[in-house]
Amino acid sequence: MSVPMVASEVVYDRRPPIRSEEPERKHVPLTVVREMLLMLDSLTIAGQRHLMEKVVRFVQDQLPRLGTSLGRRNLGGIETIVKQLERESDRLVPDVSAFSRGAEALLALLVALE
Numbered sequence: 001m002s003v004p005m006v007a008s009e010v011v012y013d014r015r016p017p018i019r020s021e022e023p024e025r026k027h028v029p030l031t032v033v034r035e036m037l038l039m040l041d042s043l044t045i046a047g048q049r050h051l052m053e054k055v056v057r058f059v060q061d062q063l064p065r066l067g068t069s070l071g072r073r074n075l076g077g078i079e080t081i082v083k084q085l086e087r088e089s090d091r092l093v094p095d096v097s098a099f100s101r102g103a104e105a106l107l108a109l110l111v112a113l114e
Contacts, residue, residue, distance in 0.1 A: 030107050033058060037103055040096045052089030052099055056082060059106065070113055081106045 036055050040048050059082055063075070070078065081102055088099045 030111065033107060037100050040100060045093055048096055049089055049094055052094055055103060056086045056089055074113055078109060
């Protein structure tokens with residue numbers, strides 16, 4: 001025994017999904033990076049280096065995805081900041097405040113470009 005279907009239900013099921021006219025913006029989860037930076041002061045030196053490396057890798061992983069929308073000049077500036085952060089994280093005893101300042105500058109730049 002089958003249940004009769006109403007014509008409006010059939011038409012509704014065949015409609016394509018409604019898409020927004022605005023292109024989907026790709027956001028970098030900046031809150032994750034900020035939370036990592038807040039934790040830096042409470043860690044051992046080894047923990048600080050590890051977390052700094054994670055921040056650098058996280059941003060480096062985001063750059064190819066963001067590269068097309070940022071432009072060559074902005075991307076060059078971001079890459080320069082990332083290299084500075086990478087150098088700081090590679091130091092035997094990294095300067096947490098210098099790293100945090102650079103990372104905050106990078107986050108501010110990414111927010112401004114979004």
